[in-house]
Amino acid sequence: MGATSGAFPLEKTTIEDLASLCKVLWGWSDCALCSVQNPCSGISSCSWHRFKSLAPFFDHYRDMTKRYLPDFMGSPQALRNHADLREIIGMIRSNPDTPLSDLTNQCFHGSGTAYPSPPATTDQHRAFSLALHMMSMVTVAAHYSDIDDLEAALLPEVWSDNVSPTRYLDIVLQGQNSVNGGASLGPAQGLAQSLEVNRVLKWLKAKRLSKIAKLGFEPTNNLNDHLKLDKKRGVVKLFRHAAFLKEQLLASRLAQEKTATSLFEGQMSRQYALEVLHSIQDVLFPPDAKSQAFLRSLVSEQEMDPDCTLYNRSEYELEGEDDVTYQWLGPRLMDLYEELENPTPRGLLDQWLERKSRARHVMLATVIGVFVAVFLGILSLIVGIIQTWIAWQQWKAPPGNGQ
Numbered sequence: 143m144g145a146t147s148g149a150f151p152l153e154k155t156t157i158e159d160l161a162s163l164c165k166v167l168w169g170w171s172d173c174a175l176c177s178v179q180n181p182c183s184g185i186s187s188c189s190w191h192r193f194k195s196l197a198p199f200f201d202h203y204r205d206m207t208k209r210y211l212p213d214f215m216g217s218p219q220a221l222r223n224h225a226d227l228r229e230i231i232g233m234i235r236s237n238p239d240t241p242l243s244d245l246t247n248q249c250f251h252g253s254g255t256a257y258p259s260p261p262a263t264t265d266q267h268r269a270f271s272l273a274l275h276m277m278s279m280v281t282v283a284a285h286y287s288d289i290d291d292l293e294a295a296l297l298p299e300v301w302s303d304n305v306s307p308t309r310y311l312d313i314v315l316q317g318q319n320s321v322n323g324g325a326s327l328g329p330a331q332g333l334a335q336s337l338e339v340n341r342v343l344k345w346l347k348a349k350r351l352s353k354i355a356k357l358g359f360e361p362t363n364n365l366n367d368h369l370k371l372d373k374k375r376g377v378v379k380l381f382r383h384a385a386f387l388k389e390q391l392l393a394s395r396l397a398q399e400k401t402a403t404s405l406f407e408g409q410m411s412r413q414y415a416l417e418v419l420h421s422i423q424d425v426l427f428p429p430d431a432k433s434q435a436f437l438r439s440l441v442s443e444q445e446m447d448p449d450c451t452l453y454n455r456s457e458y459e460l461e462g463e464d465d466v467t468y469q470w471l472g473p474r475l476m477d478l479y480e481e482l483e484n485p486t487p488r489g490l491l492d493q494w495l496e497r498k499s500r501a502r503h504v505m506l507a508t509v510i511g512v513f514v515a516v517f518l519g520i521l522s523l524i525v526g527i528i529q530t531w532i533a534w535q536q537w538k539a540p541p542g543n544g545q
């Protein structure tokens with residue numbers, strides 16, 4: 143493909159682009175027996191039958207790439223077509239521990255590259271951020287990122303020149319909560335908490351959270367937002383792309399890379415991916431009829447990936463992974479439990495009652511209560527006096543006396 147010169151060079155995505163994306167992301171290989179349009183059905187050695195189930199992920203890819211806008215200041219654009227983006231993804235996959243500045247040098251500078259002169263630094267960073275996002279589904283903030291594209295409150299750590307892709311994802315996934323003032327995530331703190339978390343899991347069905355704590359659920363494209371609780375709006379974020387996570391796990395299982403600490407052994411920690419999937423399929427929406435109906439409503443009304451209703455663990459899990467401990471997501475699950483125990487008042491009546499129940503209002507209520515009791519006492523005394531007077535009158539002159 144030649145260089146595209148439109149304002150949005152990645153505006154159009156072909157089915158071939160998506161097929162090549164699968165190859166570079168997960169190592170899918172060509173199959174002699176089928177095509178993307180007519181894949182083999184149910185043959186485990188051929189990956190292409192899973193192509194269709196990745197549709198929500200492909201939609202997100204289209205959405206992200208079509209908005210890529212290069213700098214137009216005389217320098218060449220960092221991404222001229224989808225192949226350029228795949229080139230960068232491949233480069234990150236093979237060099238997960240190389241600092242960003244070395245990666246951009248390797249890609250854009252020097253005689254061996256496909257660029258006549260290096261693109262603007264902002265554009266280089268934008269291209270690498272987009273590539274890393276599509277590989278991990280984590281929100282990646284480029285050095286000079288367009289703030290408009292990201293909700294300011296959720297803005298994660300900026301990817302600095304001296305930080306490698308692996309390290310960057312580690313920072314974002316571990317440190318996001320502490321940045322936002324909440325509990326810090328991470329295996330070390332998580333392990334200590336896991337017993338406590340295990341104890342409360344059975345209470346955290348989505349149905350219960352919705353009924354008791356009045357919480358709603360909102361799909362997100364950002365892995366780092368999964369299970370994030372927005373108390374003000376009464377909303378819990380759910381990572382949308384189940385098929386993407388399963389594909390990551392499958393790719394890493396096939397490579398027999400099992401690790402809980404390095405994010406790029408199989409591109410993302412198996413542990414993290416498993417926790418996200420299990421938190422949806424075991425904790426929030428276990429396989430009972432009511433939970434399943436609730437999950438299906440999120441699929442049809444809120445565009446959760448339909449694949450999240452497919453409980454096909456044996457296809458991507460390794461031995462011993464069916465029982466997951468929540469080392470990363472523990473603090474967020476505890477936040478949900480806390481919200482269940484002490485729901486934030488949301489309705490108008492709830493808020494009124496909440497205000498009235500504070501200490502000084504309790505005092506005020508007691509004083510009012512005393513006055514009411516005294517008033518009622520006086521009232522019943524008056525009634526008593528009247529009754530006595532009537533009885534006395536009747537005794538003096540009984541009715542039917544004839545006088």
Ligand SMILES: [Zn+2]
Pocket residue numbers: 173174175176177181182188189190
């Ligand atoms: Zn095939």
